[in-house]
């Protein structure tokens with residue numbers, strides 16, 4: 187209690203002194219602001235006026251004179267896979283851990299701050315508690331036991347009282363990288379509108395064609411007029427690409443152009459690229475903010491509940507599954523087989539199956555299966571056709587690749603420009619294997635539907651548009667508030683700022699020992715096709731309890 191009270195008093199004092207220091211004119215320049223600080227702020231506030239949240243907490247902990255009952259918040263500097271990357275970890279009582287994100291004041295303790303322009307905006311100033319309290323954090327785990335530690339938390343996203351950029355000084359850029367995803371244009375639109383309408387930023391550049399566009403192409407001017415209608419179209423107006431991430435050339439370009447805010451919209455690979463750019467920017471001591479907005483129809487990014495595009499992709503997949511169902515029910519022993527995207531993670535297949543109710547069998551990369559013999563796929567097909575005369579199978583593109591690799595040796599080594607495994611067409615392969623197996627046993631009518639790019643080339647649906655808007659606004663608020671090197675994401679339904687290293691350290695996968703996969707098995711009434719050995723090794727993958735809705 188004592189530490190919390192002291193912390194709050196500290197923040198209120200800081201707000202007061204900061205407010206006083208700039209009260210003479212809203213949009214003061216850096217030098218004017220410094221001047222006011224020097225004139226008005228008492229010694230203690232001058233000394234600590236640019237302390238970050240955790241350093242503030244440490245200060246209070248030391249002021250509290252090592253009170254025995256209080257576990258003083260501590261910042262631990264841990265090793266990182268990326269050089270120069272300090273992990274900001276604040277610990278508190280009852281096993282509380284904040285995995286914080288970097289802040290401008292970590293590298294530039296004296297950098298000036300300004301009042302948030304939103305506080306003069308009538309639309310926002312009437313909103314009670316519009317600004318996020320600096321103490322607000324969001325727990326990663328919401329299911330807890332009475333004696334379990336409070337665990338990892340992430341900083342809550344949203345606008346802060348003070349910002350670290352003057353609107354006229356901002357030169358922002360936006361880049362889209364990796365595969366397409368419904369909603370890319372909406373995110374671009376909402377970053378531009380958020381920066382312009384909320385923070386009065388006028389200079390925003392689009393980077394043409396993914397990471398290599400930084401050094402190989404001209405930039406694209408973006409404003410609220412040019413982006414006005416883009417959310418109605420699929421794809422990305424900026425273009426995208428795989429490969430071409432040359433960190434030195436990219437940061438040279440950022441430096442040469444005078445860009446000071448970088449918004450990177452992309453999947454797991456893109457977030458790794460963002461982390462590398464951030465590290466290089468820090469190494470060069472540039473005052474440039476880097477923020478990631480996660481893009482993934484595969485839902486393969488860890489920590490977050492989900493990101494934009496997934497909902498639309500699942501909805502679009504329903505059209506293929508419906509067609510497969512209609513074909514299957516219209517022919518004797520009809521089988522409709524649908525292949526859906528999902529290179530390493532089977533979430534699209536799993537949720538499309540749960541949504542449809544017409545699917546008899548769902549096969550995903552995380553759940554090994556086999557074809558022949560007792561308990562195998564052929565036996566199940568035979569049983570289901572005898573019971574109902576038709577069936578629908580959904581298979582994720584990454585499923586059964588080990589079975590294919592046995593027959594096609596070179597498929598193990600093929601990679602795309604970003605280093606992702608290039609997959610063989612499991613849909614064609616399994617269709618042929620099923621046909622061959624049943625050829626002499628019974629009449630079979632198998633129709634293979636491969637919607638591939640159709641589920642990601644469409645514009646985002648209503649729910650994803652909301653998701654895009656909130657993510658974009660949260661990213662803009664975070665950058666303006668001086669946070670840096672973060673990916674914005676939904677954690678237990680709240681928007682948070684997550685350090686890059688937590689986003690890039692592993693991939694999110696369906697946990698086949700989790701309740702959601704069990705729910706799918708109960709819905710399709712398919713066998714798990716798992717042997718006991720598979721279950722043990724499979725428990726190790728994934729972030730348990732991710733898809734929470």
Ligand SMILES: Nc1ncnc2c1ncn2[C@@H]1O[C@H](COP(=O)(O)OP(=O)(O)OP(=O)(O)O)[C@@H](O)[C@H]1O
Pocket residue numbers: 363364365366396397398427428429430431452453454455456457458459460462481482483603604606
């Ligand atoms: N480890 C890495 N370090 C730096 N850059 C990377 C890294 N991995 C990928 N990138 C770059 O990020 C960009 C996008 O990566 P990738 O093609 O894997 O797509 P992605 O962002 O993972 O999206 P998706 O998986 O949805 O297609 C590419 O330009 C690639 O060069």
Ligand SMILES: O=P(O)(O)OC[C@H]1O[C@](O)(CO)[C@@H](O)[C@@H]1O
Pocket residue numbers: 365366453483484527528529583602642
């Ligand atoms: O053919 P492309 O453009 O490389 O994209 C294919 C991949 O992109 C994704 O949609 C997203 O990572 C994967 O599911 C799929 O394997």
Ligand SMILES: [Mg+2]
Pocket residue numbers: 364453454455
């Ligand atoms: Mg990826």
